[in-house]
């Protein structure tokens with residue numbers, strides 16, 4: 001019996017380790033891939049068709065929210081955030097409140113603008129932004145509050161919205177790592193003045209890289225569209241690089257029905273990769289991080305330079321992938337919810353007191369959680385336990401172990417001082433979070449639920 005339970009857990013975790021946490025569009029067939037390839041190779045030369053694809057994607061994305069047609073896409077979430085601050089004329093001397101439990105690329109967007117990032121804390125039951133902590137930080141310099149929903153769990157957004165409304169501060173919901181979760185039937189993203197989404201390859205909707213912003217106010221929306229019109233596109237060579245990355249991730253994740261097909265895939269990707277490597281000897285394949293401010297920290301420029309336009313338009317081939325992802329989202333969201341249930345059931349099987357260990361929000365009937373990751377933080381789960389899980393899931397799998405993740409430098413350079421977000425520090429030190437996009441066949445095979 002114990003052996004069977006262990007086997008179940010092992011299969012679940014081993015599958016998560018297939019290629020980290022990236023699901024790689026394994027549902028696409030060769031015909032889909034060829035269609036995407038055609039868009040990449042014609043990209044930037046058939047502007048009308050490209051624009052049509054991007055508009056269709058934006059329309060479809062906005063159908064998840066209360067105001068229709070109010071989405072503007074960019075090549076990443078951070079660029080969408082940066083662009084919003086630009087059109088709102090946020091500038092040096094202004095403050096933007098973010099949680100300390102965020103990613104360095106968000107902070108860097110604020111630093112690029114020249115404004116000051118100010119850090120609020122999180123709440124232990126949601127892992128999201130804390131209303132009380134935000135209320136304490138708002139002052140006359142505050143131009144925007146960014147409220148983050150984490151791991152698929154809605155934060156106490158209504159309370160934050162009430163505070164922002166009372167104090168006259170613009171509220172941006174950061175939905176980068178929470179898509180389509182609901183509070184009393186209302187989806188996150190609908191509570192603030194605007195909402196930010198990331199669609200990079202680790203997020204619920206995967207377009208390799210990408211992000212978009214949902215804006216309620218029509219005049220601000222118009223300004224954003226005008227601004228987006230003026231910014232550069234990612235050049236075709238780099239789009240081809242990104243397409244290669246997409247093919248690689250797809251190949252790794254595909255359930256190949258024959259050995260021949262898998263060899264074919266390996267060969268095609270290898271051949272293309274070789275050509276690209278030779279052509280762009282020094283070019284990196286992936287759109288790297290952007291985790292420092294090149295103007296403020298020129299001394300760090302060499303090691304982490306940003307080799308793509310910032311901000312940039314969302315490439316059309318990614319919009320096409322996004323359309324497919326959104327079309328199948330219903331299936332994906334159910335899959336994710338079932339995987340969360342199976343993680344919890346596995347814990348119960350191991351006689352772990354889930355009420356003690358898991359965040360309260362998992363038991364809140366007002367919430368519909370569409371999980372990005374299954375998350376908990378508890379002192380009981382010490383380093384030894386984490387290492388055990390790490391033998392099955394790659395170590396990068398634990399997100400937000402420290403404040404301001406993905407910052408390769410001292411976070412004081414980002415204006416974060418120890419103790420700014422004490423709960424984020426404490427919770428991060430004991431956090432465990434696992435992907436919720438595992439292979440369906442593994443679950444069925446092991447009859448997990």
Ligand SMILES: Cc1ncc(COP(=O)(O)O)c(C=O)c1O
Nearest residue numbers: 076077078103176198200210211
């Ligand atoms: C919470 C959060 N917000 C925003 C972003 C920015 O998204 P992007 O990588 O698309 O710029 C990230 C990136 O992972 C994130 O974790």
